[in-house]
Each structure stands twice: as structure tokens, then as C-alpha cells.
Amino acid sequence: MLEVAVGHRFARDSAGFALDARFAAPTPGVTALFGPSGCGKSTTLAAIAGLLRPDSGRIVLEGDVLLDTARGVALPPERRRLGVVFQDARLFPHLSVAGNLRYGARRAPRDATGSSEEEVVALLGIGHLLSRRPRDLSGGERQRVALGRALLARPRLLLMDEPLASLDAARRAEVLPFLARLRDAARVPILYVTHALEEVDALADTLVLMEAGRVLAAGPVDGIAARPDLPLAARRDGGVLLPCTVAAHDAALGLTRLAFPGGALEVPLRGEPRGAAIRVRVRARDVSVATRRPEELSARNILSATVTRAAEVPGLPHEALVVLAVGPTTFLARVTRESLNRLGLEPGRSVWAIVKGAALALPSQEAGR
Known part of the structure; x- marks a missing residue:
């Protein structure tokens, strides 16, 4: 220590x-x-x-x-x-x-x-x-x-x-x-x-x-x-850091399936072997929220979630951070105050979290951007 x-x-x-x-x-x-x-x-x-x-x-x-x-x-x-x-x-x-x-x-x-x-x-x-x-x-x-x-x-x-x-x-x-x-x-x-x-x-x-x-x-x-009360969450690249396991690869579709407690995400094809432990940052600005399950979207990651709280974004009074529970795993979504109120995103509300696979970058990918 x-x-x-x-x-x-x-x-x-x-x-x-x-x-x-x-x-x-x-x-x-x-x-x-x-x-x-x-x-x-x-x-x-x-x-x-x-x-x-x-x-x-x-x-x-x-x-x-x-x-x-x-x-x-x-x-x-x-x-x-x-x-x-x-x-x-x-x-x-x-x-x-x-x-x-x-x-x-x-x-x-x-x-x-x-x-x-x-x-x-x-x-x-x-x-x-x-x-x-x-x-x-x-x-x-x-x-x-x-x-x-x-x-x-x-x-x-x-x-x-x-x-x-x-x-x-x-x-x-x-x-x-x-x-x-x-x-x-x-x-x-x-x-x-x-x-x-x-x-x-x-x-x-x-x-x-x-x-x-x-x-x-x-x-x-x-x-x-994952703490919305810290300035880290308010950054443009802020969001949760998700420990995942490589569950499967689909070379034909060019996708890798990453399992996490409570669900899975599909991302562009990765080179790690099945069973490998990796971390992926899910940025709050890349998570959308819907009150009904959407259809015919380009996004493949549509996760059942529950709103646990909403928090202010320091210095940005017209935006909010919505804290979502996907099973035992926390996600953050960055939305406007208008969307927060219009959709009634209050604690306990069942929603759908939508995450674009192309927006999910592992550290080795992000470093080269």
C-alpha cells in the first residue's frame, strides 16, 4: 500500500x-x-x-x-x-x-x-x-x-x-x-x-x-x-468503463460480442481471442434513451434498462446525466433537460438504452484517433 x-x-x-x-x-x-x-x-x-x-x-x-x-x-x-x-x-x-x-x-x-x-x-x-x-x-x-x-x-x-x-x-x-x-x-x-x-x-x-x-x-x-457527481462524467469523453469478456466473433458480419454482467454489446470485429478480458468505454454522449423499444435502427445494441437517477452536468444547465441500471451494471446517458422532462426519466422508469457499436472504442483503438 x-x-x-x-x-x-x-x-x-x-x-x-x-x-x-x-x-x-x-x-x-x-x-x-x-x-x-x-x-x-x-x-x-x-x-x-x-x-x-x-x-x-x-x-x-x-x-x-x-x-x-x-x-x-x-x-x-x-x-x-x-x-x-x-x-x-x-x-x-x-x-x-x-x-x-x-x-x-x-x-x-x-x-x-x-x-x-x-x-x-x-x-x-x-x-x-x-x-x-x-x-x-x-x-x-x-x-x-x-x-x-x-x-x-x-x-x-x-x-x-x-x-x-x-x-x-x-x-x-x-x-x-x-x-x-x-x-x-x-x-x-x-x-x-x-x-x-x-x-x-x-x-x-x-x-x-x-x-x-x-x-x-x-x-x-x-x-x-460511473459517478455522475464528479467532473469526469461531464467531459465530452466521459462515461462508464465497462469490464467485458470476449464472448464470440462473427467474421462474416464483422462483429465481436462482448459480455458484461447483465448483458452484451456488439462492436466492430476485434482481434482478441474468445474468453479474453478487456475494458470498453461507453461514453455518455453515445448512449440514447427510449421509452419504447425502437425498431429498424442501425444500432444493434438495444439494452433493457432502469433509470436510477438523473444528475446535473456541471456548467451545462440545459443538459443532464441519466444513470441507468442494466442488470447490475451502470451506464450513463447524456441528454438534454428537455428530453429528460419530456420522456419522464425519473427513478424506477423502465427504458431502453441504445448504444452504437461503432462508437465503442477500446483503449488501443482510441489512442490512435
Whole structure:
């Protein structure tokens, strides 16, 4: 478990940015610090890494105290055994890829366990790059090497500060699968700072939602995504993150059937095998609501649902979020206030939720858009 409670003010007058971040994250697993630019995500990460000494706070990793300002404890960065990957790869330009990796390995404690250099190279697909210098690598390749260097230091926790922010969409789509592979194979706990929702969808187990220096909510990512009271739901790409199982493929129709508790969705044909566990984001703006079962629609996903509540969309007084129960699974639908009132979408009302299959994008698809 990673326990964080830090407070810091960057200016001593009332206009200065103040950080008051408190959360606990399970380890192993990937915890995403998510929120708009300037909300305090990177500052929180810097405090955990020991790169910033906060005014007050306590940070504990798996029972070991890294920081306790009340007791005067503040371990220096090198004693915390944390790996850090920044937006820019920060590779040593005078060293080859192999030399950068060896630098990371030399920083590992003698008794530390973890993946070998061969395993890390294979995991990140960088074997063909070992003799190159950083200047000869693409942005995505540099980030994969930076990941490898951090891993070979055998960290107790890997801190990643928006590692894909400087990459274009194609390079992000290239690196995301390696990050997912890293999560599953290396078993190193990861704290991942991002403002990109597709990265949260692809990687995170736990979500810490931040705004203006404070933690608004923290918990399992699918639970946080389904809460209409949080600003996350009001985003244009907001909606529920649905854990699914690949139930069937129909190559003739070009469709894949994804089963979830309470129902199933049909999406454009996917490459995962039957039985694979995947997550799909069902955006609230892609869900329509009908009080009668519609016919002759292009949409194939017509789900029996019950309205459980309606909530305001912050800053948008003419829109509403309708919370729908499809069996035990929650969906969100974004509608106008006029539709909410005209259709009588009150708690307990039986309705039909309509979801276009083409609108359902898995993280690997969305990242390339």
C-alpha cells in the first residue's frame, strides 16, 4: 500500500497554488493521478519521489516511512528506491541504448529482485535498438528505453510523469501496449500521472481524481468513472468503463460480442481471442434513451434498462446525466433537460438504452484517433 498525505504552498500569499493531496493506493497495480493541467498531479509525484520537500506530509510505502515532516523524516531520493520516468526520456546522449540500460542496472541494490536485462529488453521490444544512440530513436522508442532503464534499477515503485504527453497520437498508440505489457508482466507497482483518459482506460486499476490541488475521489477506476457527481462524467469523453469478456466473433458480419454482467454489446470485429478480458468505454454522449423499444435502427445494441437517477452536468444547465441500471451494471446517458422532462426519466422508469457499436472504442483503438 502507498499512503500519501502532503501539503504544500508555492507562494506565501493567498494567490499561491496550494496542494493538499491525500489518498491510498494498493500495491501492486497501476494507480493513475488524473486531472487537468495544473491541478497538482506532478507536484504530488515529485513529493513522493523526494524531488520536492513539501511543507507538511507523510508518505508510507508498504510500511516504510519515506516522509514524515512531523517526525523530521525525509529520505533522500536515492534511498527511496523509486524509478521515475518523465515526459522527456532524459537518456544520456553519449551512451548507446545498451549503455543507458546498464546505467539503470548499476543503480539496483545487490539484493534486489526483478526482471533481468534480457527480460526487460524482450518485454519492451528494444532488442534491435541496443547499439543506437538516443538521437537516432523515435520519441516512442526513447520512452521505451527510459522505461527499461528505470525497471533495471529494480524500483519498489515506478513513478511515471505523463510519459506519453510529448508524443503524437501514432507514437502514443505504439507505446501504450508496451505499458500494458509492463503492468502485467513486471509486477512493479506504478503511479501514473496523466490528463489523457485513454491512458487511464488502458492501464489503471485505481484512479485518483484531482482538481485544484485536492483529491476529489479515489478508488477502483470503473467505480470512479460511473459517478455522475464528479467532473469526469461531464467531459465530452466521459462515461462508464465497462469490464467485458470476449464472448464470440462473427467474421462474416464483422462483429465481436462482448459480455458484461447483465448483458452484451456488439462492436466492430476485434482481434482478441474468445474468453479474453478487456475494458470498453461507453461514453455518455453515445448512449440514447427510449421509452419504447425502437425498431429498424442501425444500432444493434438495444439494452433493457432502469433509470436510477438523473444528475446535473456541471456548467451545462440545459443538459443532464441519466444513470441507468442494466442488470447490475451502470451506464450513463447524456441528454438534454428537455428530453429528460419530456420522456419522464425519473427513478424506477423502465427504458431502453441504445448504444452504437461503432462508437465503442477500446483503449488501443482510441489512442490512435
